[in-house]
Amino acid sequence: MSVILECTELTKKFASKIAVSGVNLKVERGQIVGLLGPNGSGKSTIIKLANGLLTPTRGNILIGGRKPGIETKKIVSYLPEKTYLNDWMRVHQIIELFSDFYDNFKPEKAYDMLKRLNINANDRLKTMSKGTKEKVQLILVMSREAELYLLDEPIGGVDPAARDYILATILSNYNENATVIISTHLISDIEKILDSVIFINQGQVVLTSTVDDIRDEKGKSVDGLFREVFKC
Amino acid sequence: MLSKLLKYEIKATGRIFLPLFLALLIFAGITRFISAVGPEKWATPAILSMIIYIIIMVGMFVMTFLMMIQRFYKNLLSDEGYLMLTLPTKPWKHITSKLLVSMLWMGVSVIVAMISILIIAFNKGDISDIAKGFTRFYHLVLEQLGASAYLMTFEIIIAILLSLASGILIVYASIALGHLFSPHRTLASFGAFIVLSTLTKIFFILVSFNGFSNIYFNISSINDLVGLQSTMQMVIGYGIIFTGIQCAAYFTVTNFILSKRLNLD
Numbered sequence: 260m261s262v263i264l265e266c267t268e269l270t271k272k273f274a275s276k277i278a279v280s281g282v283n284l285k286v287e288r289g290q291i292v293g294l295l296g297p298n299g300s301g302k303s304t305i306i307k308l309a310n311g312l313l314t315p316t317r318g319n320i321l322i323g324g325r326k327p328g329i330e331t332k333k334i335v336s337y338l339p340e341k342t343y344l345n346d347w348m349r350v351h352q353i354i355e356l357f358s359d360f361y362d363n364f365k366p367e368k369a370y371d372m373l374k375r376l377n378i379n380a381n382d383r384l385k386t387m388s389k390g391t392k393e394k395v396q397l398i399l400v401m402s403r404e405a406e407l408y409l410l411d412e413p414i415g416g417v418d419p420a421a422r423d424y425i426l427a428t429i430l431s432n433y434n435e436n437a438t439v440i441i442s443t444h445l446i447s448d449i450e451k452i453l454d455s456v457i458f459i460n461q462g463q464v465v466l467t468s469t470v471d472d473i474r475d476e477k478g479k480s481v482d483g484l485f486r487e488v489f490k491c
Numbered sequence: 492m493l494s495k496l497l498k499y500e501i502k503a504t505g506r507i508f509l510p511l512f513l514a515l516l517i518f519a520g521i522t523r524f525i526s527a528v529g530p531e532k533w534a535t536p537a538i539l540s541m542i543i544y545i546i547i548m549v550g551m552f553v554m555t556f557l558m559m560i561q562r563f564y565k566n567l568l569s570d571e572g573y574l575m576l577t578l579p580t581k582p583w584k585h586i587t588s589k590l591l592v593s594m595l596w597m598g599v600s601v602i603v604a605m606i607s608i609l610i611i612a613f614n615k616g617d618i619s620d621i622a623k624g625f626t627r628f629y630h631l632v633l634e635q636l637g638a639s640a641y642l643m644t645f646e647i648i649i650a651i652l653l654s655l656a657s658g659i660l661i662v663y664a665s666i667a668l669g670h671l672f673s674p675h676r677t678l679a680s681f682g683a684f685i686v687l688s689t690l691t692k693i694f695f696i697l698v699s700f701n702g703f704s705n706i707y708f709n710i711s712s713i714n715d716l717v718g719l720q721s722t723m724q725m726v727i728g729y730g731i732i733f734t735g736i737q738c739a740a741y742f743t744v745t746n747f748i749l750s751k752r753l754n755l756d
Contacts, residue, residue: 273673274673274674307755310577311576311577311753312572312573312576312577312753312755313753313755314751314753314754329580329581330579332577332578332579333579335577337573337577339573341570341573342570343570343572343573343574344571345503345566345571347503347506356499359495360492360578360580361578361579
């Protein structure tokens with residue numbers, strides 16, 4: 260299997276603190292990976308570095324062997340933890356924007372999912388609740404046929420019923436060559452769809468393992484192991 | 492990609508500007524109409540609609556300025572930047588699209604303002620007077636300068652467009668530079684603006700010292716319109732080169748920061 264995401268000695272310092280510190284990481288294609296860690300552990304920072312929204316202080320991050328740039332942006336579908344939608348557009352207009360800029364965006368998929376979640380494509384983003392906006396963003400992101408999906412807290416703000424649908428959507432929408440990296444601290448909810456996990460704490464990787472190994476060798480669930488490793 | 496960015500930029504800003512332009516023209520019309528009905532009886536409404544007209548006019552120009560800053564800052568360097576800057580396009584295309592659309596609205600604002608003034612002040616026969624004046628001026632210029640009048644007009648237009656662009660790009664560069672100083676970005680942007688304008692002035696003085704001797708030599712030989720013309724052309728030429736360098740420098744700074752030093756919160 261080839262590597263889709265590779266970090267070497269990746270470091271990011273902000274004015275007063277080190278957010279990511281000397282991370283070495285290889286993620287192979289064709290799996291769903293949980294990027295797990297407590298709040299402020301550096302999960303979002305790594306994902307933003309992968310999208311070129313932050314510049315590394317030291318080290319490298321490569322996607323499919325390339326530094327973040329136009330070619331990587333074409334194959335990466337990114338769900339940020341913020342709402343990036345402006346408030347004056349209607350849902351169908353933002354879908355047009357995605358179709359215009361991304362060759363691998365499938366509008367019919369997006370309309371299909373909107374219907375399932377009872378969101379009207381003519382609604383203005385301004386009038387939507389935070390949770391609905393998050394759903395729209397996730398629909399946009401999952402309607403692309405990308406090689407790497409980077410989902411930062413995809414289920415944080417939505418209700419449990421929508422959570423199940425979203426997880427099912429993630430599972431059914433990616434093909435076997437694609438990779439999904441999900442950052443979250445809501446582990447029990449997503450545990451069942453993960454193939455492997457990366458535990459991260461204070462900007463450093465503390466454990467990488469497949470979920471099967473955790474269950475077989477340690478006899479624990481990912482959630483149980485997480486509670487043990489990050490015990491306060 | 493640039494054309495798609497331009498399309499979205501025009502959509503995003505047009506929804507603000509088009510109603511403003513329309514409002515300005517409508518109030519120009521209302522003012523005109525009320526004043527025409529009769530000055531004494533309608534004095535108060537006439538003054539009122541005139542005031543509204545002026546407020547809209549001022550608001551329109553303030554808006555072109557605010558919009559220029561807001562579209563760059565909000566759309567690229569705040570939360571919306573998460574979407575815009577992960578689109579598969581080069582940062583220079585984002586800067587160019589925002590620059591061109593800002594220039595477009597500034598230009599259109601001036602034109603709409605002139606039309607509205609015409610609506611208010613227009614009298615029968617004015618148009619033909621204005622047209623006559625223009626033709627006379629045109630013939631006079633053509634007579635004195637010959638074909639180089641066209642060249643000069645072209646140069647002046649280029650000079651105006653370049654100075655407009657440099658005025659916008661210095662703001663972009665300041666905001667981008669401010670972005671490098673994480674906790675105090677707004678303050679840093681103002682600081683960057685002051686530093687950039689000072690540097691530009693110093694650069695201008697240095698350039699003028701070099702160009703000065705040439706121009707001085709020319710001024711001493713002015714004794715007719717043709718002599719004046721060659722000096723003017725020289726001054727405009729220097730202006731174009733100087734402003735062009737300015738634009739290029741501000742653009743390069745902005746582009747470098749957006750592509751190599753980006754750090755979105």
